[in-house]
Amino acid sequence: MAAGLVATSCAVTDDGGEDEARSPFTGEAVEPGPVLAVKLDNAPDARPHTGLASADIVYATQVEGGLSRLTAIYSGDLPAETGPVRSARESDLQLLRTFDDPAFAFSGARSAVLPLITQSPVEAVTPESAPGAFFRAEDRSAPHNLFLRPSEALDDAPGASDASDVGFRFGEAPEGGRETNEETVRFPSASFGFAWSAEDGAWRVSMDGSPADDTAAGQVTAATVVVQYVDVHDSQFPGTPFTETVGSGDATVLRDGRAHDARWTRNSTADGTRFTGDDGERLNFATGPVWVVLAPA
Incomplete structure (x- = not known):
C-alpha cells in the first residue's frame, strides 16, 4: 500500500486501482468486520491474558489507585476466547465513540455508570445480556476468571458498526526519529x-x-x-x-x-x-x- 494511505475495506493503489481489503486498524490484508471492544483486567492475578495477542488495537488506561486496565479492539479475525473480562468506566464511552457504535463487552460497572452506558451508542454485551458468551475459568480465582467468546458476543450485538477509519495511517516509515x-x-x-x-x-x-x-x-x-x-x-x-x-x-x-x-x-x-x-x-x-x-x- 502506498505511504500515507488510510487502510479501509478496499485500499486504493497508486494507479487508482483497488487492492485487497485491508483493516483500518492494522493495515493488514483482512476483511474488516464488526468491531468488538473488550474491557480486560490487568491486575497481576489476571495474567497471563487470553486472546490479547489477537487484538488489532490495545488501549492501556489508568484506573483507581494508579493501576491499569486494557481495552482490546477486535474486528475481522477473532480469537476463540479472550479475557479476563472486568468492569467498564465512564471514560471508556468517550474513547469508544471513535469506533462509531461498537459492541462493548464488560463484566459490569458502578450503578451510576450503567445509565450512561445505556444512553451511549455502544452495543453493551454483559453476562446478563449474553450469558452464553461468558464463562468462568476453573483454574482462576474470582474476580479474575471471567472470559468471553467473541463470536458469541457479537451475536448479541447485531447493530455493531463495521471497522472504519479511526485516524490511523499505514505506510513507509517517517524520516528522522x-x-x-x-x-x-x-x-x-x-x-x-x-x-x-x-x-x-x-x-x-x-x-x-x-x-x-x-x-x-x-x-x-x-x-x-x-x-x-x-x-x-x-x-x-x-x-x-x-x-x-x-x-x-x-x-x-x-x-x-x-x-x-x-x-x-x-x-x-x-x-x-x-x-x-x-x-x-x-x-x-x-x-x-x-x-x-x-x-x-
Whole structure:
C-alpha cells in the first residue's frame, strides 16, 4: 500500500486501482468486520491474558489507585476466547465513540455508570445480556476468571458498526526519529515496557517488568506503539479517574526500532485521532497490531 494511505475495506493503489481489503486498524490484508471492544483486567492475578495477542488495537488506561486496565479492539479475525473480562468506566464511552457504535463487552460497572452506558451508542454485551458468551475459568480465582467468546458476543450485538477509519495511517516509515531498543511508560502504580525485537520485527510488550504473555501465543508484540499523553483527572464519580481522549497533545510513536515525536488531535467524540509528525504531516504506522498507552501528561 502506498505511504500515507488510510487502510479501509478496499485500499486504493497508486494507479487508482483497488487492492485487497485491508483493516483500518492494522493495515493488514483482512476483511474488516464488526468491531468488538473488550474491557480486560490487568491486575497481576489476571495474567497471563487470553486472546490479547489477537487484538488489532490495545488501549492501556489508568484506573483507581494508579493501576491499569486494557481495552482490546477486535474486528475481522477473532480469537476463540479472550479475557479476563472486568468492569467498564465512564471514560471508556468517550474513547469508544471513535469506533462509531461498537459492541462493548464488560463484566459490569458502578450503578451510576450503567445509565450512561445505556444512553451511549455502544452495543453493551454483559453476562446478563449474553450469558452464553461468558464463562468462568476453573483454574482462576474470582474476580479474575471471567472470559468471553467473541463470536458469541457479537451475536448479541447485531447493530455493531463495521471497522472504519479511526485516524490511523499505514505506510513507509517517517524520516528522522531516534534509535531506541526499549521504552518504558509509567503510571502511578503500573508500568508498560516495549523492547524492540529485530527477530520479530515488532515490540515485545511487558507489564510491571514482566513479559506480557498470551496463553496461546506467548509474549505479546506490537508493530506500532503510541504513547499518547492525555489529561487524566477526577471523574464525576469519587475515586475514579477520567482519561480525556478528545483534544490534543504530545505523543511518541514507536515503530521499526525508532521513536518519533508526534502530536495527536481528536476534535470531538465522533472523530478519530490524527497523529502528525514535526512536519505537520500524518505519521505512518507500521502494518500490524497497535498498542496505545494513554499516559498521564
